[in-house]
Amino acid sequence: MILLGLGSNLGDREQYIAAAVRLLAACPSLTVCQTSALYETEPVGVKEQPAFLNAVISIKTTLEPEALLEQCLAVEARLGRVRKERWGPRNIDIDLLLYENRICNSPRLSLPHPRLAERKFVLIPLAEVAGDIPVFEGKTAKELLTGQGDDNKVTY
């Protein structure tokens, strides 16, 4: 399974996320399989910023992880993403969360996403799209959300 996290907290958030999904689906080497609902979430990290809309989509692609990352960055740029402060507001954010069972720790790409298991704004939409898939240390999103069997801290 390949999962992307989408987020927006600037401008017409819903439109930006919808446009990002549309642009990704328009890529010849990529198929969007499932899209979660949109969730309004409190900012994690820098709290003094607008609330986010978050979603998770599952895709199929012939692109390798690094090429998929390039494609996501190109869609962000196409939608006018301006990277100011690292943890600040953004009109669109596309994160690679999971690429099958690939492990990647390069300067540009970490797979699975390093904060996947601690972010409720990821886990809730992820559970909707891939509820039964182990996504972190053999645990599913549902198990991570309920904290079954571990004390990992989920940030709200």
Ligand SMILES: Nc1nc2nc(S)n(CCO)c2c(=O)[nH]1
């Ligand atoms: N709720 C919420 N908080 C966030 N903080 C950062 S940074 N981001 C951007 C994630 O890469 C988010 C987000 O997407 N949602």
